[in-house]
Amino acid sequence: MSFLFVHVVERNFMAYRRMWLVFLSGFVEPVLFLLSIGVGVGKLVGSVTVPGVGAIPYDMFVAPALLATSAMNGSVFDTTFNFFFKYKYAKSFDAMLATPLGTTDVALGEMGWALLRGTIYAAAFLATMLVFGLVESWWAILAIPASMLIGFAFAGAGMAATTWMRSFVDFDYVNIVLVPMFLFSATFFPLSRYPEALQWVVRVTPLYQGVAIERSLVLGDLHWTLLLNVAYLVVMGLVGVRVAGKRLTKLLTP
């Protein structure tokens, strides 16, 4: 284990200095959702009842879920599309592996960059929420590390999945997984709207863990089950990194 992976992060930093518009887009997306769904649709919905908190305005309900979703989307995008391009077409990793860097450094470096980027987005979105008056508790400050954790989990899974991708056509599968999670992880309506059996299905999906954590922190409603959500995401990220590292070694250094 070395610290050489920071140079992989540095490489991305160097490249994105000229692509700051692309960089900015990751921040704009959740804000657009907040305005259209949270504020716009929210006017029609009124309030939502959250167990343990009571009735809250709809935009206050949706905002933390958007925070979790943007952490997922950003990290998945970096570790699937971008990662695949570098691995398959730009051969960036082949160049790195001719130096003292190893496949683990490459995986950690790419993930580190995804997390760094995600953290900046999370902080910016949280600040936006604050401006809109959607933050209820000082616990919300922990929403930033929570976003990093969500990013870590999905970066691991995304990177591992990408090692099995053969072409860009395969990335349709990524959306098949992401879009339903985005829509149904208690993002836009509470879990109680589902029949009992379906509630359990939602409870075991990864984005739900993130939404549950972010919502609790922003609303200041903490309970011990959050530890389960955290543990879920930690394991998901670790398994992902491990699998991705092994697969990359097999693929890039045959």
Place this chain on the structure above:
Amino acid sequence: MPVACTFVTTAPPLIVARGLEKRFGASVAVDGIDVHVEAGEAFGFLGPNGAGKTSTMRMIGCVSPRSGGELSVLGFDPATDGPQIRARLGVVPQEDTLDLELTVRENVLIYGRYFDLPRAAIRTRADELLEFVQLTDRSNDRVDNLSGGMKRRLTIARALVNRPDLVLLDEPTTGLDPQARHLVWDRLYRLKRQGATLVLTTHYMDEAEQLCDRLVIMDAGRIVAEGSPRQLIEKHATREVVELRFRSESVQHAALPRLHAIGARIEELADRVLLYTNTGEADVERLQADGLETETLLIRRASLEDVFLTLTGRTLEE
């Protein structure tokens, strides 16, 4: 024993391979080769596509584990000390792996960072190297906009950023036009003169003859001959080669008995016949006196191509 001599003999070889093998599933890419490369040498692997050159280079470059045999690079074992070895290598891969999202200069800068070198040192080094490969005026261009030859030169500059003890070049001029090739050769020649150890693969005979002090000829994963270009030609070919082309295949076929009568070794190819001889002039005179009609006739010095043809019965670039 003279002191100088002891000094020379104790300098350890940079690469030692014994019975080195590489298998991919059931197929054998490298089938037990023995190689040693000394410091300061320009060493070549010459062979057609699929001979096992790139697999060998990747094993030496510590990006592909060996399947069998022994391998030591810079005195270390690639299986356990990959990062330490790679820290002292400069690798020019067959396919361009330049960073397309960065500028020419940034490519060298970030590559130096991968070696964990301090930024200030890399900046100075980058300027020297871009000067060396004649790309100073393109420093701030995106890599996309460079020609194939410029990309190759940049790849060479990048590979030198860590002042490598050993430079590995996998087909350094494949795909380049003649002028770009000569520019690359010129830079490699300078490197060689500065005392760098170069190991390169090529399927161009002229490249091997130009650049290599010593080379091995590979075919189907094995080494079929070893020596300096001159030694190989002397050992496996004659001094001269007469190339004869005929109007048609049937004319070529009809001429064969008369060619055999010369007594020299004959290689029959689809479009020409090669006559291996040490007395080209005299043989040609005899054939012409005999009334042999050829379309073109050429006496030339034997090349590594002839060595390869002699050893494997095939041409290099077919």
